[in-house]
Each structure stands twice: as C-alpha cells, then as structure tokens.
Amino acid sequence: MPRSPSRPARDAARPLTLRDVSEASGVSEMTVSRVLRGLGDVSPATRARVQEAAARLGYVPNRIAGALASSRVNLVAVVIPSLGNMVFPEVLSGISEGLEGSGLQPVVGFTDYDPAREERVLFEMLSWRPAGVIVAGLEHGEAARAMLARAGCPVVEIMDTDGEAIDAVVGISHRRAGREMAEAILAAGYRRIGLLGTKMPLDHRARKRMEGFADRLAEAGVAVADREFYEGGSGLLKGREMTQALLARSPDLDFLYYSNDMIGAGGLLWLLGQGADIPGRIGLAGFNGVDLLDGLPRRLATMDACRREIGRRAASIVARRLADPAAPPGERIELAPTLQKGDTLR
Amino acid sequence: MPRSPSRPARDAARPLTLRDVSEASGVSEMTVSRVLRGLGDVSPATRARVQEAAARLGYVPNRIAGALASSRVNLVAVVIPSLGNMVFPEVLSGISEGLEGSGLQPVVGFTDYDPAREERVLFEMLSWRPAGVIVAGLEHGEAARAMLARAGCPVVEIMDTDGEAIDAVVGISHRRAGREMAEAILAAGYRRIGLLGTKMPLDHRARKRMEGFADRLAEAGVAVADREFYEGGSGLLKGREMTQALLARSPDLDFLYYSNDMIGAGGLLWLLGQGADIPGRIGLAGFNGVDLLDGLPRRLATMDACRREIGRRAASIVARRLADPAAPPGERIELAPTLQKGDTLR
DNA sequence: TTGAAAGCGCTAACAT
C-alpha cells in the first residue's frame, strides 16, 4: 500500500488544494475548477461562493497537476546565451510584448555561448513540456537539434537567418549586415580598415558579420588591414584598450569596424580624447543600435539589429501556432537591419 | 468513461514516456525511473540497457508528472522589475552562480515596477510550486505579501534592507548608501547640490537613496538646491538632457547626484563637452558601479550596489534551506556598498 | 535487485 491511504491531517505548511476550496464553499471540486478557470456554465451564485472561498483561503492552483491532467502548459521556453551584452534584454522585452494577451509566460534559460550548457538547458526546459521554444541562433549540437526537432511544439530560432532552421526562424542575416556596412565604408572612401571584436569563436553572429564584412571588402579588392580580438567582457574600457593597441600597431588605419556598439563607443571616446579627426581622418562603426549610448559626443555609426522586433515576431509565431494548430510550421522571417551612419562615417 | 481507456496508438508527435523506455529495454518502468534518476540498487547490466534505450529513443523525462508525484520541483522563482537598467542582469548571474551544483534552476519573471504585475507574476510562478522564491524589493502589495508568506518555501527578498522582510533578506541599505554619498560630497566641500533621477515613484530603492541623501545633507544644514526628474529610459542621452536643463535653471550648482551611473555618464560627457572643470568647479556621482562604463574619460564617482554578491547570497540561502530543512528561516544579510570616488569627486 | 500498486492534484469526458 503506497503512502497513507487517507489524507494527512491538516498541515499548516501544506499548500491548499482544490478540495480545500471545495469543502470551504460546499461546491464540488469540478465546479470549483470550472469557476477558477473562468469556464462558462456555472451559476453566478455558485461562482461567487467559490471565488469568495478561494480568495479567503488564499488558494493558488497547482499548475503541475493541471498541466499533467490537461497536457497543456502555458510556458514558452526561451534559450539565450547571456544577458551581459545588452542585446538580449531587448529581445526578451519583445518576446513579452509578443506573448501579451496569449496567456503564455516566457521562461528563460542561459547558455553562456556554451553548446554543452545549451544542451543541458534545453533538456531541462523540454522536460517541463513547454508550449513552445524560442532559441537564439541556428548552431546547435547534434543532440540539441534532435531534441528540438522532437519537441512536439513550435520551435523558433531567432537572431540569425544564415543557416538551416529546425522549424521557424526570425532574424537578420548577419553576413549581409557585415556586407552592407563594408559597402557603406567603401563608398565613403575608407580603404585601410581594421576589425575589432571580442574573442568568442562561439558567437556565431559576430563571426558571420565579420566574415560578410571581410568578403565584401575582398570583392572590392580591399583586404582587412589589421584585426584585434580580446577576451572578456565588452565594456567601454575594452574598446579603449583594443583601439589603442590596434592603432599603435597599425597607425595608418582609416576605419575601425567593431563587433558591438559598446566597444565601439570606448574606441570613440579614446579617439576623441586623442583629438582624432572623426570621421575625416578615421571613421568608426559598431553594431546593434544600442540606444542607451545615444548620448555619446558623436553618434556612432551602427546597424540596428531589430532585437525587439525579432522577439516580438518570434513570440507571435509561437502564439499563433498554438492558437491555430493548422497554421503551417517552418515560417521564415528575415528582417532588414537599417544602417545608421551617425557622425562617425563620412 | 473518461478519455480512451486503452493507450492511444503510437503517435509520431507524442512525447515519449517512461513506458516507452520500459518496453524498449524490457525493464519495468520503476527500474527505468531508478536508472534515469541515478538511484542505486540497479545492476550495471540493467542500467546500461536502460540508458542505451533512453538515449536511442531520445527520451526526455516529464518533470510535470515527476513533480506531481514527488512534490519536488527544482525551480527557483526569481521576480525582478526589468532587465532594462543593467542592474538585474548581474543579479541574475549571481543567482546562477549561487545555484550552481544545487540542481536548482532559476525561472525569471518581470514586474516592470508595477505592483499589479508583480502580483500576477508571483501568482503564476507560485502556481508551479517552486522550491524557493527570490524577489526584488521589500515593497509588495497586500495580496503579494500574503502569497509569499503562505508560499511554503524559502522566500528571499533582495536588493534592499530598509524595511520589513517576509522571510530572508539580502541587500544593501539604499538609505545608508545615499547618506554615505552625501557625507563624502559634504566632506569634499560641495554645498550647492542638485539631484537627478528618472521619475519612477515605484523604484523604491532609488527613492530611498535620494531620501537618505537629502536627509544627510539636511543634518549638515544643507538643502538640496535643485532637482530634475525625467520619465522614460535612462540612457546617456537622458543624462545629457537632464544635466543641461538643470544647469540652465541652476547654473551655480557645484555637485550633481544622479540616481544611476548611466545618466551620470551622460551628464559627465555633456559637461566635459562644455569644458567644465571636473571635479573642481563641479562634481558628479552616480550609483551602481556599472563596470561597462569603466572606460569613460573620467571615472564617475559611484557606489557599488553589490549586485552579483546579492544574487549569489540569496541563491545560497535558498539552496541551503532546501538542503537542510532544519536551517532557520528569516536570515538577514546587509551588505556594505563601497564608495568609489573615481575622478569626479574631489 | 526488481516489480506492483496506489495516488500526487488536477481536468476530460460523461452522466445527470
């Protein structure tokens, strides 16, 4: 015989159950359940009694039991690398917006750009049988891909469109973003171009931008003149140090392309401190369109990564697919990032 | 008769169950469960067969069922206002660190500084019966307090210690932080002091800092000379605009105390652009110790809010309380923020 | 070392 067959004596710390509300209101558990879920076919009088009892007792439904019984979970798993770089907070805001009114709740997990961690986090999240999955990037380990493909729920890969998607995808082409920035820089007449980034081989989006950038230069017969990659966080200070180091080595550079706005801003501040002629003698560009940085002495040339929009669209796809199971999977949305020339690109 | 009494035919999209692994391995569900949970008392041969079958099928356990059966959930609910201001990402990192090795997973919800939203988010999260709750701030609506008090799990309120806690609390005293900054400013000889912040009546921590600051000035017989409060995001641009507006109105101010580092940095950049004598003619200070901003032309005076440490300690408390149910509740940890004078406070 | 049976708290499907 498992457990004690009769209910345990009332325990102060025991969370309340539907049965408690049922007993307190003199209404069957089933009807209590109907009231609390806002279903119809309950008389106003009964409804009122139940609601009063639930509120008085402070009943909080047990979604674990509810989800098991109904096979319905209102959670959307969101798997992103980190919160350190100012890009994902905005994606998350977009996701919240896109989920608004759908009754779905985002649940966030972090991978730290580590494939093994991504696999663990996905496994953890999928074990809660979420209603949908939103995951950053198209590059996943084999096991992670297999899990996602078998997840049995909508899967939206976000941020990046350069690659093969498992199901739906919403993002921008980072390769194209790099190419377009290269094009603008070439059009402005810069020719001795340096690249600066943080050393993150697993940041595939930064890598693709840099590749697209270098490819476009190459097509114009221009080679990347020098590169500087640092490890560690990407703050203003890092941008300063990298810029100084790069220019010490290659003083004739006339343009610096940074892998993100924060290090770009650091470089900008350092160059201004040196009295550099920007954008005449040397130009700068970053990436992301971080508006926290709008108040710099010069507006840094950058490219908006459509972060909020990506989050919103991804969430909408999940919400729509759940609302209408007949909706076709595999949707593909490529957003067009807009170049902001700012004051650092002549 | 509910549902179909016999199991449905194998459906391609149906998630796998323990039974599938049981059938594939020829081992009882119970033993499969033991293997997958890493419990002892299973022969190596059986263990191997089960693991092979689970891996081959791509089985992902259903934690909903597991949690219902065992009343054990490995989730820690984390409720914070937003990710917009660079303070909470670091708190979250701290929480992840503090949970490391405990098998617990953080699940994050956002309130947008809105008490009604906080209540909804808490209700949602508690309905998943988390193993613990970490919530920002001590100010909650009545219903939210009641829910937390009845949650039946460790509750840690973080960031702030100025007030009454429900259970445990880890944070700093923002009132004291404001006082200490006021003291340093007075000691440096500044007397015409202005306050700048974003207009967020529900950001209780910023409010308490400003109150503590003004109180300490008052004790020295110094009144706050002028104040400027803006709505909307707090980026560099906002800091610029606010500083300009405030100084246009009160040009004789000799110190500006900002409610956060980002607007402080904006003000600093604007003043430097004006050729202001910093910290001689005018001094500046922010709050948070945001190291992304370390590379500014001058290091802004600030006060480290111990964000990562707060997250780590809060997570440790939850982990410890779960590991040892006899551990006493109501722990109270007040951290001491350290003043960094930087280059903007003489 | 393995298995069988009951039941976690809720909801689906009937029945009334």
Add this chain to the structure above:
DNA sequence: ATGTTAGCGCTTTCAA
C-alpha cells in the same frame, strides 16, 4: 448547471 469517474506520467511504498 453540477457531479462522478478515470487517468495524465511519474514516484512512493511496500512486497518479493
């Protein structure tokens, strides 16, 4: 409009 019953997929408890 309300109640009854079985069972969601797992784990606990006991038996073998």
